[in-house]
Amino acid sequence: MKKPILEENAVLSVQSCQKLYGINRGCQDINFDLYPGEVLGIVGESGSGKSTLLNCLSGNNQPDHGAIIYRDSVGMAQDIYEMNEARRRLLMRSEFGIVKQNPKDGLRMRVSAGANIGERLMAVGDRHYGDIRTKAGDWLTQVEMPKDRLDDMPFEFSGGMQQRLQIARVLVTRPRLVLMDEPTGGLDVSVQAKLLDLIRSLVSELNLSVIMVTHDLAVARLLCDRLLVMQQSRVIEQGLTDQVLDDPQHPYTQLLVSSVLTP
Amino acid sequence: MSYVSENSAIVTRNDGALLTIQNLYKQFELHTQKNTSIPIFNDLSLVFKKSECTVLVGPSGLGKSTLLKCLYGNYKIDQGEVLVHFDDENVDMATCSAQMINALRRNVIGYVSQFLRVIPRVPAIDLVSEPLISQGCAPEQAIEKAQVMLRRLSIPENLWNLSPTTFSGGEQQRINIARGFIADYPILLLDEPTASLDHRNVQVVIELIHEAKAHGTAIVGIFHDEHVRDQVSDVTINLAEVAQ
Amino acid sequence: MPNQSEYNFAYLDEQSKRTIRRGLLKAVAIPGHQVPFAGREMPMPYGWGTGGVQVTASILGADDCLKVIDQGSDDTTNAVSIRRFFDKTALVETTTDTEAATVIQTRHRIPEQPLTNNQILVFQVPIPEPLRFIEPSESETMKMHALEEYGVMHVKLYEDIAHHGHIATTYAYPVHVNGRYVMDPSPIPKFDNPKMHMSDALLLFGAGREKRLYAIPPYTDVKSLDFDDHPFEIQQWDQSCALCGCEHSFLDEVIVNDEGERMFVCSDSHFCQQRVNAKLNMSEAVEV
Incomplete structure (x- = not known):
């Protein structure tokens, strides 16, 4: 039998990333590679440094030291903080996608759903209203929302729909790397399931690489290929999701896993 | 088939081994429970061959399921090697990357567990066709094969488009079996696949195992049911004898 | 009335006028770019043209002839007051004749009669930042200008078409100046936008409350934003x-x-x- 051929080039390579606000506050000694199509979960309690790390990765927070190397669609690898700001910001609205925990932070609440989805298209140069509108409508369908709500305002939507709208808004430019901060955070359980399914099918359809911060281990199990467990600014354990959850090695991970009802 | 021996010379393996366990050590350290250590395997070595069904037996608590989980990368290997033998080289599951283990799970090693853990809301037909699609099979073809599989396992057609989270234990078990057998993995791990099945479906599973063996699959299984064991087993390993 | 004005020429002191002129030079050098300036208190409330008045004061010479219009009219209160203000403080000639004027201060219109290359049009601007409606942060809008991130400008036009079937923005219609900066032309009707393109006259913009200056030098490319399938149209x-x-x-x-x-x-x-x-x-x- 033939050995599986692995993708050699990581989409994102994080090397000794550190951003500290105090002793063990923030994140430090972070090292990992993310490969195309992989979903990486970052779990840990509040204050463990998950969000600091995610902010470093999303270009909003320059690390004290270390490198965050992104390999772009044409195969050029570069530290996102070493490129000029114009290019970094362009990447953030084209090849990166950032999904906020609270959809109100990721959406423009005072413009229609269609304009929210279309914005990133217009930001990368689309100037044909008809095309933009068609694409926006298609994406609304993709995230399982009725097309006839294209001209409705985000505040008219439920929380789950707002989150799906945010995902459509981010995915419309076909990003390669999506960063999600507690995407199912404030949602009802039934809505969560729907969203999990949606995220998972989009990930495989679009071959997205995803980094997802969550404190919900059940969500992590269902969506993530790999996990990083953070405690007090450091990654204390990392590995395959089911290995970390079913056979945790570090005392803190064991505590974390044994503390939830259905991991 | 070949593997790198200890003195690094390439030795051709013509014994048909697909999976080798060498000097496996495994124990659980329970840090949250008074730092208890539970030793499971102490220098375990086994070989699993092409077209052979190896049945693990022994009293419960000896680590039959644990061994399958070590072979699937689900449990960490403390020491020793779990080698998957490929045409040109071996991959050691104890030391290879998570990325490699995911690739092995996608293409090489299948696993039928006793429990179904899936995202709620995903229809049964999609769950069963998923392993094929992730191997690159065209969705229409994968769905077709999934239908055949579900029909064989007597899952009523009106359930195909429902999520198995609401299915009975036996039905969920059969979804697991369908997922395990649909993709023709060269290595298949079965953890009590027939535990909650009726006689007719047990017979189907036995057939599936025979077909897989005919394809060359190496099967490692745990079966409570002596009737099944007798029908499928080529090699029986009593962990009580080899593990300590 | 004594023949000699009791004020410094055109009300402002020479140093203030000089700093504004320096700002205007920079504005002319970078068409469409907003230049901050040290705005002075003028003897009129904000919103009545304090920005335009300071620009006019800074560029007026003794032999200039000034015309002031408000919504196209020479005889509304605002126009009359400002004309009188300079009549009194600078003792310059004033006129209602577009052709005779060398400096025209305007609120909300560009004259119908084509301007010439020895004329300057001074606009009163309430909100100079075209990106403000979508981005409240000043540092962020500055960055967006610096990096030419203007995609969001089309969000507003998109909304217009989605809700009204056509671009319903009729005044303060954003323009792209010299292929670089997106600029708010002040609340002139979009009917006047094409007059800014390759204009013979120098166009200066002053925002008193926000203390910003910007300019379109003569013969500059000025394009109104639009979509390929919904091109810019005037009323x-x-x-x-x-x-x-x-x-x-x-x-x-x-x-x-x-x-x-x-x-x-x-x-x-x-x-x-x-x-x-x-x-x-x-x-x-x-x-x-």
Whole structure:
């Protein structure tokens, strides 16, 4: 039998990333590679440094030291903080996608759903209203929302729909790397399931690489290929999701896993 | 088939081994429970061959399921090697990357567990066709094969488009079996696949195992049911004898 | 009234005028770019043209001839007050004649009669930042200008078409200047936007409350933002001017009596008057 051929080039390579606000506050000694199509979960309690790390990765927070190397669609690898700001910001609205925990932070609440989805298209140069509108409508369908709500305002939507709208808004430019901060955070359980399914099918359809911060281990199990467990600014354990959850090695991970009802 | 021996010379393996366990050590350290250590395997070595069904037996608590989980990368290997033998080289599951283990799970090693853990809301037909699609099979073809599989396992057609989270234990078990057998993995791990099945479906599973063996699959299984064991087993390993 | 003004020439002190002129030079050098300036308190409330007045004060010379219009009209309160202000503080000649003026301060219009290369048009600007409606943070809008991130400008136009079927923005219609900066042309009707493109006259913009200057030098490319399938269009009327009969000027709708009867007249009062006079002269000439 033939050995599986692995993708050699990581989409994102994080090397000794550190951003500290105090002793063990923030994140430090972070090292990992993310490969195309992989979903990486970052779990840990509040204050463990998950969000600091995610902010470093999303270009909003320059690390004290270390490198965050992104390999772009044409195969050029570069530290996102070493490129000029114009290019970094362009990447953030084209090849990166950032999904906020609270959809109100990721959406423009005072413009229609269609304009929210279309914005990133217009930001990368689309100037044909008809095309933009068609694409926006298609994406609304993709995230399982009725097309006839294209001209409705985000505040008219439920929380789950707002989150799906945010995902459509981010995915419309076909990003390669999506960063999600507690995407199912404030949602009802039934809505969560729907969203999990949606995220998972989009990930495989679009071959997205995803980094997802969550404190919900059940969500992590269902969506993530790999996990990083953070405690007090450091990654204390990392590995395959089911290995970390079913056979945790570090005392803190064991505590974390044994503390939830259905991991 | 070949593997790198200890003195690094390439030795051709013509014994048909697909999976080798060498000097496996495994124990659980329970840090949250008074730092208890539970030793499971102490220098375990086994070989699993092409077209052979190896049945693990022994009293419960000896680590039959644990061994399958070590072979699937689900449990960490403390020491020793779990080698998957490929045409040109071996991959050691104890030391290879998570990325490699995911690739092995996608293409090489299948696993039928006793429990179904899936995202709620995903229809049964999609769950069963998923392993094929992730191997690159065209969705229409994968769905077709999934239908055949579900029909064989007597899952009523009106359930195909429902999520198995609401299915009975036996039905969920059969979804697991369908997922395990649909993709023709060269290595298949079965953890009590027939535990909650009726006689007719047990017979189907036995057939599936025979077909897989005919394809060359190496099967490692745990079966409570002596009737099944007798029908499928080529090699029986009593962990009580080899593990300590 | 003594012949000599009791004020420094054009009210502002020389140093203040000089800093504003320096700002204007920079603004001219970078068309469409907003330059901050140390705005002075003027003897009028914000919103009445303090920005425009400071620009006018800074560029006026003793031999200039000043015209002031408000919504195209020379005789509204705002226009009359500002004209008198400079009449009193700079003792410059003032006029209502577009052709005779060397400096024209305007609120909300560009004159119908094409301007020439020895004229300067000074705009009063309430909100200079075209990105403000979508981005409240000043540091962020500065960054967006610096990096030419103007995609969001089309969000507003998209919303217009989605809700009204066409671009419903009719005034303060954003323009792309010299292929670089997106600029708010102040609340002029979009009817006037094409007049800024390759204009012979220098166009200066002053925002008093926000303390920003910007400019369009003569012969600069000025493009109104639009979509490929919804190109920029100016307003059109079925009517012609009830007074002068003009069919291509910007018309104001005027309600003439309590019955709600309306008529449409040129918003540029001097332009209209000129045409009416010309007609009268013609008919007189015919009679003779």
